[in-house]
Amino acid sequence: MAGQIVSAILVIFIGVGGCVAYFWGANKLLDVIFPSRGVKGGAAIDNLRRQGVIRPWLFIGPALIILTVYLIYPVVQTLILSFQDRAGENFVGLANYSWAFGDREFRNSIFNNLLWLLVVPAACTFLGLIIAVLTDKIWWGTIAKSLIFLPLAISFVGASVIWKFVYEYRGEGQTQIGILNSIVQFFGGDPQVWISLPFWNNFFLMVILIWIQTGFAMVILSSALRGIPEETLEAAVIDGANPFQIFWKIMVPQIWGTIAVVWTTITILVLKVFDIVLTMTNGQWNSQVLANLMFDWMFRGGGDFGRGATIAIIIMLAVLPIMIWNIRQANKETGGH
Incomplete structure (x- = not known):
């Protein structure tokens, strides 16, 4: 442990x-190459102009290089691999895409991803909005928000391990240590291996992501709610509107843009969900999702680079339009800045 801390x-x-040294050294070098001090006349002005052109690239240049090496190049390489065979050596055209949409497990993964898309963003956004409204009305609201936001600091794998204890099942005749089975047993029910129940296990896994992301939705929506003019709410009260009407007809319409951004941000996350499924079920019992299926084809069973890359491209194509819309919506919210 001590060695790991020292390493970190x-x-x-x-x-x-290294970053500080780079920017300091790069700026010093630029001043040496194009000096503006000790130079007279038009040469000083020309050097200042050259510095103004080059200096921004000193800051964004490393980021662009890293982005190209670790994002753009892998995307291009993955696209090429999706048209190649298992070993990534021979061109096979659209054979991998034809396989994907004809494969039963792939179709099951699509169905499961759609389930996640229908449930998780809606649940996170709805719960986050309700909690944001309620916690603003109570004196201990800040404490409640902190506790609800806390799961966001936990990794998906860590959260999955926590929820494994919630769903834990022990054999017949043994003491149930799983919270859910203990509750079921207390009320006279029979303990179940919850995460092995086909179809329903998807919802048990979704609960983990909802538990994590509700805090994110709550914080963003709480900030948006505080931006609603108090005069609008006071006018509604004077006109006789009840709390329910104020919430649905005044507050929600005024923060609809923020709700949409939160919804789509969580949607992008859901399309890429991987860690929770891998940790909890590893895709067994019909709980497979696209990202986990991609991992299986790419790195397990000998590896099939062509099919694994094909699934990765399909995930990217699903995420891309939502991400573009999200960026445009965010730009509108900030006035294009």
């Missing part, structure tokens, strides 16, 4: 120190 501190020190 060293990485932070070297990373931050």
Whole structure:
């Protein structure tokens, strides 16, 4: 443990120190190559102009290089692999895409992803909105928000391990340590292996992501609610509107843009969901999703680069239009800045 902590501190020190050294050194070098001091006449103005053109690239240049190496190149390479065979050596055209839409497991993954898309963004957004409204009305609202937001700090794998104890099942005659089975047993029901129930296990897995992401939705929507003019709410009260009418007819319409952004952000996350399924069921019992299926084809069973890359491209194509819409909506919310 101590060695890991020391390693983490060293990485932070070297990373931050390296960035500071780079920007300081790059700016110094630029001043040496195109000096503006000690130079007279038009040469000083020309050098300042050159510095103004080059200096921004000193800051965004490393980011563009990293983006190209770790994002753009992998996307292009994955697209090429999707048209190749298992070993990624021979061109097979659209054979992998034809296989994907004809494969039963792929269709089951699509169905499960659609279930996640229908339930998780709606549940997170709805719960986040309700909690944001309610916690603004109570004196201990800040404490409640902190507790609800806390799961967001936990990794998906860590959250899955926690929920494994919630759904834990022990054999017949043994003491049930899983919270859910203990409750069921207390009320006279029979304990179940909840995550092995086909179809329904998808919803048990969704609960984990809802538990994590509700805090995110709550924080964003709470900020939006505080931006509603108090005069509007006071006028509604004077006109005789009840709390329910104020909520649905005044508050929700005024933050609809923020609700849409939260919804689509969580939708993008759901399309890429992987860790929870891998940790809880590994795609067994008809709980497979696209990202987990891609991992299986790409890295397991000998690896099939063509089919794994094909599923990755399909996930990207599903995410891309939602992401573009989300960015445009966010730009509208900020006035295009």
